Amino acid sequence: MNQQLKEKLHRTFIEYYGSGDRPVNVFHAPGRVNLIGEHIDYNGGYVLPAALEFGTTLLIGARDDDRISLSSAQFPERAEFAYGQLPGAKSDQWTDYPTGVMVTLQQAGYPLSRGYDLLFHGEIPNGSGLSSSASIEVVTAFALLTLEGHPVDRKQISLWAQKAENAYVGVNCGIMDQFAVANGKKDHAILLMCDTLEFELVPFQTGNYKLVIGNTNKRRGLVDSKYNERRSECETAVNELKAAFPELTLLGQLNRDQFAQHAGLIASETVRKRAKHVIEENERVLQSVQKLKENDLAAFGRLMRESHLSLRDLYEVSCFELDVMVEEALKIPGVVGSRMTGAGFGGCTVSLVREDQIERFVREVGEAYEKATGLEAAFYVCGVGNGAEQIE
Ligand code: ADP
Ligand code: MG
Numbered sequence: 001m002n003q004q005l006k007e008k009l010h011r012t013f014i015e016y017y018g019s020g021d022r023p024v025n026v027f028h029a030p031g032r033v034n035l036i037g038e039h040i041d042y043n044g045g046y047v048l049p050a051a052l053e054f055g056t057t058l059l060i061g062a063r064d065d066d067r068i069s070l071s072s073a074q075f076p077e078r079a080e081f082a083y084g085q086l087p088g089a090k091s092d093q094w095t096d097y098p099t100g101v102m103v104t105l106q107q108a109g110y111p112l113s114r115g116y117d118l119l120f121h122g123e124i125p126n127g128s129g130l131s132s133s134a135s136i137e138v139v140t141a142f143a144l145l146t147l148e149g150h151p152v153d154r155k156q157i158s159l160w161a162q163k164a165e166n167a168y169v170g171v172n173c174g175i176m177d178q179f180a181v182a183n184g185k186k187d188h189a190i191l192l193m194c195d196t197l198e199f200e201l202v203p204f205q206t207g208n209y210k211l212v213i214g215n216t217n218k219r220r221g222l223v224d225s226k227y228n229e230r231r232s233e234c235e236t237a238v239n240e241l242k243a244a245f246p247e248l249t250l251l252g253q254l255n256r257d258q259f260a261q262h263a264g265l266i267a268s269e270t271v272r273k274r275a276k277h278v279i280e281e282n283e284r285v286l287q288s289v290q291k292l293k294e295n296d297l298a299a300f301g302r303l304m305r306e307s308h309l310s311l312r313d314l315y316e317v318s319c320f321e322l323d324v325m326v327e328e329a330l331k332i333p334g335v336v337g338s339r340m341t342g343a344g345f346g347g348c349t350v351s352l353v354r355e356d357q358i359e360r361f362v363r364e365v366g367e368a369y370e371k372a373t374g375l376e377a378a379f380y381v382c383g384v385g386n387g388a389e390q391i392e
Helices: 003-017 096-107 132-147 154-169 176-183 223-241 256-265 269-293 297-313 320-331 355-373
Strands: 025-036 046-062 067-072 079-082 116-122 188-193 199-203 209-215 335-341 348-354 378-382
Touching: 003 046, 003 067, 003 116, 025 132, 025 176, 025 269, 025 297, 025 335, 025 348, 046 132, 046 176, 046 269, 046 378, 067 096, 096 132, 096 154, 116 132, 132 154, 132 176, 154 176, 176 188, 188 269, 199 269, 209 355, 223 256, 223 269, 256 269, 269 297, 297 320, 297 335, 297 348, 320 335, 320 348, 320 355, 348 355, 355 378
Parallel strands: 067 116
Antiparallel strands: 025 046, 046 116, 046 188, 067 079, 188 199, 209 348, 209 378, 335 348
């Protein structure tokens, strides 16, 4: 974070909470982008996310009394309550995310021992699939556990953050986002097995190629209902495939051959397409890791493109805006791969673009996108950053 912003945030903190005679600590958790392996996390397979260089910063200072006070540089609402009396129900405001984390930590046997003032500052566009929610959850858990002197176990933090989002906020998300935000490492992608949480940091050395994230700025209208529909379609596929694999609990447990042999057990053609996506996408993740290790970016780019087509045609979670952005991206020379990333129906694309073409990419894809959709895109040229950390 640059010095100017840091000073500004300290000033805002004092404006909100007074200076007091106390240290103010600073923590940061990134956003994340999923490089490949989409709609796989709840199917117990492999995903390949990476932490971004921008995220959520938290300024936090202990108080003399028992009050917890929450504010954000991005939202006007504030919340205050006693640490011993955390709100039992959500308020449908942004404060649900950090409050949910505190409730979850308390339930896990880590209640707070004193009051705190918290000021969040986010650089991640909200609701665009770059996981600003996981970022604010993880930075909260990481900071509170650190300041309370408890063990800071990143795997455990990601599980608690996910629980806060599932049980308190009421969003049925998988584990990938919180895990990537907590465990990311600069210049590494994270190969994560979502069923067991085993993971491997894979060097992500892209040389003179850079990740360019394109935000469609399309409101993700359908995403919740369609997300739940896809989850239940995958459950149906598992249930029907059990005739051949009695032990099967998640689609990620099957390989392409096993699926090809028994796909006929799935009655609905739609459900069969969903399952085919999951099984092939899961294999694409492992192939991607292999290609990245061989430094074969062209092959990795091909897998990104296949992933997009599968999300568009088999899983059917893309939309006109995402498809236009990907198609226009692939017209620019020096683009090895491009795909939608995140849950779909809007949100972002991720492309791997040769450095000397980035300016042209942003200009030409942006213009063509606006012409086709009437929407203005935003682009973020981004390196891979670290997971949650204490800055001050
Ligand atoms: P995504 O995780 O894709 O960005 P979500 O809808 O899951 O989208 O989460 C976005 C929500 O998270 C915001 O509407 C807000 O409630 C909360 N949030 C994220 N970042 C901040 C922030 N810096 N300050 C306050 N709330 C935030
Ligand atoms: Mg989210």
